[in-house]
Amino acid sequence: MEIKHINHPPTILNRYIAELRDIHIQKDPLRFRRNLERIGEIFAYEISKTFTFKEQEVKTPLGVATEFLHEEEIVLASILRAGIPMHNGLLNYFDRAENAFISAYRKYTEDGEFDIHIEYISAPDLNNKVLILTDPMLATGSSIELSYKALQKNGKPAHIHIVSIIASQAGVDYVRNMLAGEPVTLWLGVVDEELNAKSYIIPGLGDAGDLAYGSKL
Numbered sequence: 001m002e003i004k005h006i007n008h009p010p011t012i013l014n015r016y017i018a019e020l021r022d023i024h025i026q027k028d029p030l031r032f033r034r035n036l037e038r039i040g041e042i043f044a045y046e047i048s049k050t051f052t053f054k055e056q057e058v059k060t061p062l063g064v065a066t067e068f069l070h071e072e073e074i075v076l077a078s079i080l081r082a083g084i085p086m087h088n089g090l091l092n093y094f095d096r097a098e099n100a101f102i103s104a105y106r107k108y109t110e111d112g113e114f115d116i117h118i119e120y121i122s123a124p125d126l127n128n129k130v131l132i133l134t135d136p137m138l139a140t141g142s143s144i145e146l147s148y149k150a151l152q153k154n155g156k157p158a159h160i161h162i163v164s165i166i167a168s169q170a171g172v173d174y175v176r177n178m179l180a181g182e183p184v185t186l187w188l189g190v191v192d193e194e195l196n197a198k199s200y201i202i203p204g205l206g207d208a209g210d211l212a213y214g215s216k217l
């Protein structure tokens with residue numbers, strides 16, 4: 001498994017991540033969702049640089065041009081809820097992609113512990129395709145792990161890209177150990193050092209799903 005950090009050297013991406021984190025700017029959910037979406041667009045562009053391109057002729061009104069077009073068949077998969085705006089950003093760029101959705105959520109018990117539950121998955125055949133699995137937050141890594149395993153039932157992709165904007169170091173280590181030797185690239189915006197007692201990333205940004213779509217019972 002390979003890890004790619006896309007915030008070095010700094011670019012305009014760092015402003016979008018700063019806005020996601022900012023407790024004042026977070027009060028605007030439209031901007032929060034749009035920042036997730038445009039970061040999804042930036043990841044899409046970076047991931048496209050890893051594709052295989054083949055020369056193809058394009059007939060214009062005045063002649064014939066040669067362009068390099070990628071050959072990969074892409075499936076975009078995202079983890080509900082917080083993955084949806086990033087999914088939309090990736091889909092803006094990979095507009096011919098097939099799509100998969102997985103519900104993985106933390107179900108808390110009265111003592112504050114939680115399990116991750118997967119109750120819904122909708123995915124096409126994945127054999128020999130490029131799978132891009134998105135979730136803006138990689139905290140413990142459990143949601144990515146369970147989603148990855150659930151998607152394996154739909155076939156073996158040629159390559160898998162896992163995309164997160166804010167990760168904890170513990171989550172990165174967990175995913176790296178789990179997927180050692182697999183044809184996987186883990187794309188990251190930033191890595192924060194800490195997870196708190198409730199497995200939230202510190203400083204992180206809070207709860208991405210709630211900030212995008214409101215609190216839930």
Ligand SMILES: O=P(O)(O)OC[C@H]1O[C@H](OP(=O)(O)OP(=O)(O)O)[C@H](O)[C@@H]1O
Nearest residue numbers: 081082105106138139140141142143209
């Ligand atoms: O790495 P993990 O420890 O599994 O944590 C990360 C997951 O937690 C959040 O989802 P949450 O359960 O809050 O659902 P939501 O997106 O609906 O808010 C986040 O969007 C990730 O899916």
Ligand SMILES: O=c1cc[nH]c(=O)[nH]1
Nearest residue numbers: 139200201206207208
């Ligand atoms: O810090 C975290 C951890 C999990 N999910 C979030 O939205 N934020």
Ligand SMILES: [Mg+2]
Nearest residue numbers: 207208209210
């Ligand atoms: Mg949440």
